Amino acid sequence: MTDTAARYTRQDYQTDQEVRWCPGCGDYTILASVQNFMAGLDVDKEKVVFVSGIGCAARFPYYMNTYGMHSIHGRAPAIASGIAVARPELSVWVVTGDGDSLSIGGNHLIHAMRRNVNIKILLFNNQIYGLTKGQYSPTSEVGKRTKSSPTGSIDHPFNPISLALGAEASFVARTIDMDRDHTQEMLQRAYDHDGSALIEIYQNCNVFNDKAFIQLTGREERELNRIKIEHGRPVVFGPDDEYGVVIDDGAARIVEVSAVGIDAIHVHNAQASTPAAAFALSRLSHGPYGPTPVGVFREKPRLMYEDGLQQQIHDSQADRGPGDLQALIGSTGTWTVE
């Protein structure tokens, strides 16, 4: 990613605004990953647009020296859809939190997925409402005690990957703030994909939900818990790849590779004709509490909304010629008074 021939440096993507997240917040790491990644892309900086909603994560556009909009809570996918549909040549990115995208903005998120508008959605999942000072979110675990759930949350959380796959997403991935290389790889894959892309990024909120992802980031735990899934490869993990995933009768489960033999291990296919196996993988974990898949779950291009629209404009002009306004207003029949 730090290709020396790159047109831009990371600094080109930094703004003069002071970064105002809490010291230690995972958002810093993600910002660095995104800036690094962007610098290495061969895209004109002025063609890049970042749109966000409201939340800590949503400050992101202020720190990216591109065009940007810090919009309102939950609506970024809708606004970004308008941008991408109007100007398909732009590179449109959404930054959103778990509350922003899955609570108030859930509907726009799933509709953006199904329409396959060419927007790349970075969902910073810290399993908490950071900006409003620590209420539980739609990804918080049952029983979580927060300001708004002092006796423990009774809301069963979403699994954002499952939700996106159920909503017809054409690209879904998961990564972790601390793993910059993997984050950048996911960004690249999302960028390369034709259509909407969702990347769930596990992000540590060290103030209101510290160590939520320790199973995946802790020095001791991570090797045992990160299941890196890669297209075309058997799904194995552990320090010596001693664990693996099989899918039996539709459902995925973890096995010791030695017990079943490597040939029984599921080979991940992110481009399968149906998202069913990807969905099965997404059910291996429900939150970062044990072995959890990271990587690209699905990457299956289909017609982008804006291409369909452009095509209709093109066909219609080919058929009927570019619009003739004078003819239009007379099109339903006229008569003349002399």
Place this chain on the structure above:
Amino acid sequence: MTDTAARYTRQDYQTDQEVRWCPGCGDYTILASVQNFMAGLDVDKEKVVFVSGIGCAARFPYYMNTYGMHSIHGRAPAIASGIAVARPELSVWVVTGDGDSLSIGGNHLIHAMRRNVNIKILLFNNQIYGLTKGQYSPTSEVGKRTKSSPTGSIDHPFNPISLALGAEASFVARTIDMDRDHTQEMLQRAYDHDGSALIEIYQNCNVFNDKAFIQLTGREERELNRIKIEHGRPVVFGPDDEYGVVIDDGAARIVEVSAVGIDAIHVHNAQASTPAAAFALSRLSHGPYGPTPVGVFREKPRLMYEDGLQQQIHDSQADRGPGDLQALIGSTGTWTVE
């Protein structure tokens, strides 16, 4: 369902309001099924509440002689959640259309599913906006020409079953307006389930989208296309059960039973620990255009939201006694002026 010992007759559930759907509309059939079903239930009529949004389907409460609310577009699941959480002893039903529940109301729908509030959602899917006279909906097929898509829709549709499963639904089923017995069976199963339940009902809108479900209702086609799924049974269909479904590597596909042998056929488990196989089944069809599963995809109880809340109230009262208002307002420290 027409048990003679029943407390109520279908007439008890009819109101004095003239039913105002277009003649021939599938909504009539569903109304009859629901009224029949309700009459056979051992539940006090006055404890039944029907809530709807806006749309043709949403007129439903006016025709049910129970408590009812014809609310606003898309919001019925939210309102019904308030009802069920406040008064868990009521039997709460939502009637909604594909636009009402999946377009404007998509967010409330998925959140009701994940919270597992005890509401039963009947989604009348006619793949069109009926009330507003025929625009395409989130379940309309790509290419559909309607008033708002005269050159063909470019929106990839949702699969409501997949969406609900991705949203953590604990009960999901599909049925068809014309099949009254099956509809009533699904209603019963939803009623018996502890938690939120979604029944997608394919409903013919003979005015704006006639024959959309002909593959599943036509005399000739239906035998070949209705895949009735039943818990604990192999998934087979066809006039002589000659077709069946296998799940390989996570994905479901249709086979000739004779080619693979009955033992290879997937045995449906609506109560599996993960919804992955149910999801795989939901991907067998994307709309009613060929072999399409109907029946209960998933039926897996878990803690109901309102039970969790009741428990907290109970525990808190057991711990701290019923609230003492005078103590509460003095709880942060007081001082006395003599």
Place this chain on the structure above:
Amino acid sequence: MSETSTIEPTDAEAQNVSAVAIRFAGDSGDGMQVAGTRFTEASAIFGNDLATFPNFPAEIRAPAGTLPGVSSFQVQIADRDILTAGDNPDVLVAMNPAALKANLADLAPAGTLIVNSDAFEERNLAKAGYDANPLTDGSLDAYRLLEVPMEALTKEAVKDTGLKGRGVLRSKNFFALGLMAWMFDRPHEPTLKWIDEKFGNDEAVRSGNELAFKAGYNLGETTEMFRNTFEVKPATLPPGTYTTVTGNQALAWGLVAAAQAAKLPLFYGSYPITPASDILHELAKHRNFGVRTFQAEDEIAAVGAAVGASFVGHLGVTGTSGPGLALKSETISLALILELPLLIVNVQRGGPSTGLPTKTEQSDLLMVMYGRHGESPLPIVSISTPADAFETTIEAVRIALKYMTPVILMSDGYIATSAEPWLLPDVSQLPDISVSFATETNGEDGEFLPYLRDPDTLARPWAIPGTAGLEHRVGGLEKEDKTGDVSYNPLNHEKMTILREEKIAGIANDIPEIEVDPDADADLLVLGWGSSYGPITSGIRRVRARGLKVAQVHLRYINPFPRNLDEVLRRYPKVLIPELNRGQLWRLIRSEFLVDATSYSKVQGQPFKSIEIETKIMEMLES
């Protein structure tokens, strides 16, 4: 066919009248909107001035034959400039007992009543709630009743077409239309041509409709059943080419025209809602104009997408009705602080809540003025008639672009669905409302200041993605003057609040002063807005016809008001403000000018009748 004999010929002469209003009424399934529209078209081509008022049934098709299922279409044709579809129809065509029952009260005294007598049998009478048959119980004696067995005659007419079952009777609207064509001497060609075009690919239906139409016409002519026909001469309209447009159509075309005049692509984000949906439907047809319609998942997404499109340099437009507008208000407030151009169309309907979705009302004015949190002033522009929608839409877009602001364009159900003749403009003469995007930095140190304002308009620059060097961020938090950076500075917030306010207030200098419709020495000024233009104006004409003086002002601009409105209001001892609400403009006028105007309120889901206006004015003049 014995019943025809009950029709008493009364008069053999064509009665020459200046204006006549005809209402077609029947079951929703009876094709009354089609019959009315065809009659209108023929009359337009004949050269009458005209105005229509379609009245739809409740949203859902009720069972045939019931009152809620009644649909009607009224059209007034005249030999002079008219403004409404008429208060009370002179002729009522009733296809069944329910249609009779629902519409009879409106029929003018001694009006002509033409009924499809075949439909007056027991079941239908019961469905409509008649105990006795009104055709025989003498209850219609005050009218000129003409009973026509339309069903039997239609059956007869189409018997060789191959039409079967229900198909046979579907042509009966054309039978009725044929009868009316004879009665008012309308040209045949437009209707026959339309039938050919519409049903060309189904010969049975095509010929059935044609034969029914002719049978209806011939019945009139050959049986001399109606000895007196009406003759309404062509109106002497200004010369030119005309079409008939509904408000929704003219508004949609106005958007296409505004985009061309602005040299911008048009982006329309919307979610279907009565009575605004037809704007979406119309625009969706015009992909060849480069129009992008986006049917969003809800109204919030619709306006959000339009804001996104505006941010990147499209003409972002969103349209809806009251309930949808309520949902959009948070996002509109974002567009306001972003200071992006955006057009928000509100086609009002009866409220509150779902209210009366198919009926007209003007009760969203205070909402569009004040229905946003914080201090959030926006321009409001209002359409007065169907044809006026074209020009007013372009004007609203002009303001949005020039002042970098969302603008609210008000229409209503009456404007949206009714039609009037429109003298087609020469589109090459449309105003140039194009804007220039920022291309250069504007700060002293070579930086780009997205909130550095034009000193005249106070508009900020519009720098769109793709422009190298002008990369910048905008957002909903209060912004620092000039830089647009987030600022929590107290005085800056006040400054920005006042700047946003002054920008909108300043538009008053860029819109025409009010010209009062004559009668400057009148005692009474009638101030109106929106679709009441027709009824108010014709009410005033009636009063003036009595030799009395009344002044009239009809507002296109509601925020800001025209700069001389204060002075104009003070010229007249009495000010009357008729509105289809409980006095919303009246409240604005009171609070803005401390003028003790009189509110005349009607909240019935129906337009004013000119006679209501006339009566109210007379009462004011006499008091």
Place this chain on the structure above:
Amino acid sequence: MSETSTIEPTDAEAQNVSAVAIRFAGDSGDGMQVAGTRFTEASAIFGNDLATFPNFPAEIRAPAGTLPGVSSFQVQIADRDILTAGDNPDVLVAMNPAALKANLADLAPAGTLIVNSDAFEERNLAKAGYDANPLTDGSLDAYRLLEVPMEALTKEAVKDTGLKGRGVLRSKNFFALGLMAWMFDRPHEPTLKWIDEKFGNDEAVRSGNELAFKAGYNLGETTEMFRNTFEVKPATLPPGTYTTVTGNQALAWGLVAAAQAAKLPLFYGSYPITPASDILHELAKHRNFGVRTFQAEDEIAAVGAAVGASFVGHLGVTGTSGPGLALKSETISLALILELPLLIVNVQRGGPSTGLPTKTEQSDLLMVMYGRHGESPLPIVSISTPADAFETTIEAVRIALKYMTPVILMSDGYIATSAEPWLLPDVSQLPDISVSFATETNGEDGEFLPYLRDPDTLARPWAIPGTAGLEHRVGGLEKEDKTGDVSYNPLNHEKMTILREEKIAGIANDIPEIEVDPDADADLLVLGWGSSYGPITSGIRRVRARGLKVAQVHLRYINPFPRNLDEVLRRYPKVLIPELNRGQLWRLIRSEFLVDATSYSKVQGQPFKSIEIETKIMEMLES
């Protein structure tokens, strides 16, 4: 510790003052809110009257040491009844250069400035944007500057506790608090007790805080570094038991109390938003009261769930701030036409859009009055001070239940987060506001008519699920009078529109008339609402202290207005309306009464200062 020697003792006497305002300012991480709250608590227990004003930084924690990260807490303590936290602090404690920079301008002339001198090193000075060290460049000469090396002293104090690293300096807020406790002779016990309770399970932290507090106190006492201390005698408040409450707390408790007084379970549907979230947090603690809190997916669901709860007989309440209220408006309109009781709490903040989320403003008044489509009047009740929230909340609930209507209860960020002493009511004396659900049919033919109204209140019956024989359907379409069936009848729509309007207007007969605060023969009436009560009242006191006459009215009821408001307004030649907006109540008063009042507007995200009110009044009196 040579720096301590720079502190010049000036005066050995305790200065006896009537009121003093102290502001604690530091980095967000410095614990200034805690220090201020503890100081407040001790002062309350000591017996002073007091008022606080917490001022939070921008929403996101900025990097330590920068201006946006500064957090402050101001408290005024007095020996008499006071109403605000004071315009300008007499004493400013600044924990770092940024805190100094952000707050210095407010410090009273010749005020006392206590700085944590350890923090004034190069990096921090640069972060705050100081070129030179203000402690040494003479720029603070006009103040009484006391430099205290708080970090070094705190380190020293806690050295044996086992605290390490960052933990050590975390106690420095208690050091500062100790210093202030000495300076104002505050009792130790409340603070020490609180430290014990709060940190009891972490001995190092507990003892660290205790030792730091004592060290601060001792520094004052033993070094005689501040020779002059201030003595603020206890206030002579009415006898009784007091607590200090913030507005959000009192409002939440008011809801619990209202539910008890109404004998209904409380259902609170909400979505977190600053500054309303603490109501949710507070209520969520009280499951043992049977309180059901429901954190919804968004504001629309929050109000929807509350409407559902109301439909089935709970006290449905929803709370939010401006952006959330905008989203709720469509559903509120539903509740309005359903005529269900519902309380909607709006804690206002700076707008438009996301605006200034942590700052106060009164700019949602016109939105709550008019921000719904259609004709949709609702009662508006407004809170004036933190403690007033309790009673006003109960009153708002009373109206909702008695009139079967949604009611909007207005608060704002200042009320929500600031605190004042509250004489605890005897809850056994709360009014009985219970309602009876319908249990019997009410129609002449034994049917149930859900819209048959009480002739006095015009309220409809509340029949809840579970009641056999009263099954009925309600909905958002216009309803027929009495039956509540869907009705498209024009006259019925008008009737229902007017009935809904009259029902709300009639509440005027059920609320107290205005009693004007003395000075009936004044020339000027000051009319206010909401949190400006404190500053307006103390501004008026200052004017009266000059021997001048001013009358005062502060509104609790904004819609409908008290029935004698018109007459009261006309008693005074001049009316001044100070508001933290651009004149929203002013507009309502003009439009309602045609009274040419003067608007005094401030839109800076900050409350009025009493001196601003005083100055404005003097200007009005002199003109």
